[in-house]
Amino acid sequence: MSQHFPAFIIVIPLIAAFFIFTAGWLKRTYCFYIAAVALAISLFSSFGLLLQVLQNKVVVYHFGGWSPPWGIAYRVDYLNGIVLVVSAAIAFLNLIATKKSVEKEFIERVGPFYALYVLFVTGTMGIVVTGDAFNLYVLLEIASLTGYALIGMGTEHAALASLNYVFMGTIGASFYLLGIGYLYIATGSLNMFDIASILPNIFQSNVVLFAFVICLTGLFIKMALFPMHTWLPNAYTYSPSPAISLIAPLTTKVMVYVMIRILLSVFTPSFSFKSMAVNTSFVWLAVIAIVVGSILALSQQSLKRMLSYVMIAEIGYMVGGFWLANRAGITGAILHIINDAAMTLCVFLVAGNILYRVPGDSFDNLKGLFRKMPFSMGAFVVGALSIIGVPPTCGFFSKWYLITGGIAAGHYGFVAALLFSSLVNVVLFFRIFEIGYFEPFGDLHISGSMDEEEKTFDDAPLGMLVPLMIVAAGLIALGIYTDTLVTKVIQFAIPGGIS
Amino acid sequence: MIWQLDLIILTFVIFCGIGAITIKDLLGAAILFGAYSFMMSLLWAIMGAVDVSFTEASVGAGVSTVFFVSAVFRTTRRTKD
C-alpha cells in the first residue's frame, strides 16, 4: 500500500470533499469529522512519503501507468517532501483549531465550507507534489478558485476584495500558463524533468528567455511580491478568520516553492543564475518589497491588516534569499518557507481567537487582552518573537541563514533590509503588547472595580486553544531542531552546483 | 486549411473583441462576447482543433453568454465605459 502514498495525499481529500458536500445535506456535524479523517490520512501519507524520500532520495508515481513524458508523474524529492509535510500539518491543525469559529460564522454553510476547505488543501498539496508543469496549472486553479470563494464570504468589503483577487490571480495564473506554452513550443514536452533535460541545448533561444520572464511574472503576481501585491491586504483583511488562517500560511509560500522548483528543476541553476545575470536586480526588488512592506505595516491600525503587510515583507525575505544564489541563501529561503508558514498560522490563529471573543480587530479593541485571553496572547508572543527573529524560536534561524547568505554574496543592501525589517517588527509587535498588556479592557468608568476585572477572564474555548498551543510549541521545536532539518533534508534539496 | 480564410476570421475575432469591451451597454457587450467566442470557435475549427472548437462553441458561445446575460439581468445594464 505504501507505494500509493503520493496518490493518497491528493486523492483521499478529493474524494472526501465530495463526501463532505453530500453529508452537508444530510447531517451537518458529519462534515467536520470526514474532513478531519481525510486530512489526517493525508498528513500520515505525507509523513510516510518523507520517510521514503529519506531512504530512497526520490519517489516517483506514474498516474495511469504511463511513464513520464507521455503520462503525468509525481516526483517527490527532499524539497517537496518537507514542504508537503508542513502544508499537510498546517491544514490539519487549522481544521481542528477553527471548528468552533466555523460553527459560529457559517452555521448554515458548513457543508460547502468544508468541501471548499478540503479542495483548497487538495489543490495546494497537488501543486507541491506534482512533476508536470501543466498539471500544476490545473491544481493552481483549484486552489485559487476555492480561495476566492472562501475569501468572498468575509466581512465588510470582502466581495470586492475577492473580485480584485480574481482578476489579479487570473492574470498571474494565465501568465504562468503562457510561460509553460513558450517552454512547450521550444521543447515539445510538459514534464518538468523532461524539459530540464532538453533545455540546455537551446539556452540561447529567445523563446526560452521569454518563457523565463513570463513564468516569473505570473508567479510574482501570485505570490504578491511588492509591485504586484495590491490584491493581498484587502483580501486578507476582510476574509473570514477560519479561512484566512488556512489561506495565508499556504498560498504565497507554496508559490515561492513553485518558483524555487521551476527555477532549480526546470530552468536549472546554470541558466537561472549564470546565463541570465539578473540575480542582483531581483534581490534589489526583494529589498524594496521588504522595506515597503515594513513601512506600510507601521501605518496600519488593525491587526489582520498589519499582519498582511508583514507577510508582504516576508515574501521579500524568501525571494531575496533565493536569488542570492548561494547555498546559505537558498537554505535560508527554503527554511523560511517552512518557518514562515508556521509563524503565519500561529499569528492568524490568534487573530481568529481574538475575533471570536472581541467584535473587531482594530487596535482599540485589543486593550487589556492579556488579562482577558492570556493563553491566546501567550501564543501570540511566541509567534511575534519568531517573526521578529528572537532565539530560540524558528524565525531567528532562517533569518540567520539569510543574513549569512547575504554577507557571503556581498549583498549588504539585503542584509540591511533584513535588519531594518526586524527592527520595524519589534516596534510593531511591542506596540501591540503594550496595548494588550497595559491598557485596561473596555471602559473603566462604567465597570471599574477589581472584582469585575478578575471575572473578565474569557479566553477562547479549549478546542481552539490546544491546537494553538501545539503550533506555538512547534515554533520553538522547529527552532531547536533547525540543525537536524538542515543537515537531514534541506541541504540535499539544493542541487550540487551551488556553492 | 486556407490561410486567407483564417486571416479574415481572425480579423472578425479582433473586431468582436474590441467591440465587446468598448460598447456602452452591458447586455450588448455580453452578446458581442458571445459572437467573439463563436468566431473563435470557427477559427479553431479551421486550424483542425475540432474538439476544442466544439467545446468553445458550446461553452463560450452558449453557456457563458447565458451566464453573462443572467448576471446582467440580476445587476444592471448601465456602464460608464
Next chain:
Amino acid sequence: MKWFGFIAVFLCGSLFIYGTVEFPGWGDPLSPTSTHVSPYYIEKTMEDTSVPNIVTAVLADYRGYDTMFETAVIFSAGIACLFLLRQMKRKKTDFRLYRHTATGITFRIEKGGKLPPTAKEFERIDGLWTPYDLIIKTTGRFIIPFIQIFALYVIAHGHHSPGGGFQGGVILGASFVLFAISHDLRSALNRMSEKLTAFFYTLGVYIYAGTGALCILLGANFLDYSALATILFVDPVTARSHGILIVEIGVGIAVMAVMVILYYNLVSAGKFDEGL
C-alpha cells in the same frame, strides 16, 4: 489613466511580438512540438487504447489525471457559487402575480391573500418580467428532447468523433437552461431540483475518482484502466477503452449538473424563486 493603460499595453504587446521572432513557423511539421512527445500519441493510441479519437484518448487516459482535476475545478466552481450566493432563509415576497391562462389577464394577490378555488386556470408568473409567448414555449418543448438526445450521442460517441463528456455535458446542461428560459425558473426547479442537481454533480465526480480508486484496489496505479480488465472480462486494451467511456460519462453528468446549478444561482441571485 486611459492613455497610460494604452501605452503600457502597447509596450507590453510590442515586447511580446519581439518574442515571436524565433518561434518555429506556424504549422511547421518539424517544430519541437510536432516531433518530441506528440508522435507517440498519434502512432500508439490505437494499439494502447483502441480509441480512434486521439484527443479523447489523451484526455481521459494518458493525461486522465489532469481531467480528473478539470472535473474537480468545475465541481469547486459549483460549490463556490452555491457558497457565495445561495440564501438559505427564504424571504417571501409581499405579493404574488398570477395570470389567467385563457384571457391573459394578470392578477396581483397581496400578502395573506389566497387563490380562488378554480386555481388550475391560473399560473404563477414572475414579478419582474412576465413573458407570455406560446411560440417560445412550444418551440422549447419541441427541440429540448432533440438537444438532449444529441448531447447523449456526443458523450457516447466521443471515442469516434469530436466530442466527449465535457461537450456533451455542457449541451445537456444547456437544454435544462433552455427549458428554464423558455418556461420559468420554478417549472425548471420542479423538474430538476437543487438537491437533485447537487446529487448529480457529486455522482459525476464520484464516478471519475471512484474508477481511479478501483484501479488501486485492483492492484494497479491510480487511473490505470487496464486493471479493470479483470472485472470487465475483456483484454486490457479494450478495458482502457471502456474505462475512458466510464469516466467520460462521469464528466458528462458532473458538468451538466454544474452548468445547471451555476445558471440557477446566477439568474436568481441565490434566491431560487424567479429568473429570466
Next chain:
Amino acid sequence: MVDLLTIIISKYNYWGYIVLMMIGLYAMIVKKNLVKKIIGMSIFQTAIIFFYVSIGMKKNATIPIISHGHDGGEHAVHAVDFINPLPHVLMLTAIVVSVATLGVALALAIKVYQQYNSLEEDEIDSQIKVK
C-alpha cells in the same frame, strides 16, 4: 517581398494572439466596470487558448481522429499526417477552468452589486470612503 509574405503568413497567428491578449489586458487595467473587466478576463484567457491551438497546428495534416474504415483494413499511422493532439487536450482543460473562473467571478460581481448597488469601481470607492 516574397520573404516578407512568408514571414507574415508563418507568424500572423501568433501576432493575433498577442493583439487579443492585449485587448483583454487593456480592459482589465483601464475599464472601471466590473462586468467589463470580467469580459476582459475571459478574452485574455481565450487568447492564451488561441496561442496553444496555434502551436498544435501542422501543415498538410488532418484532424487528430484516426480513420478506421469498416473494411477492416488497418493502415499504418504516421505522425506527420495528423495535427498535434496534445495542445487540444490541454486547452479543453483550460476552457473548463476559464468557464469555472467566469462563474465564480460573476457570482462575486452579483454579490458586490447587492452590497453597493453599483458595478462601477469609482462609485464603489467613493461609497467606501464615505463610510
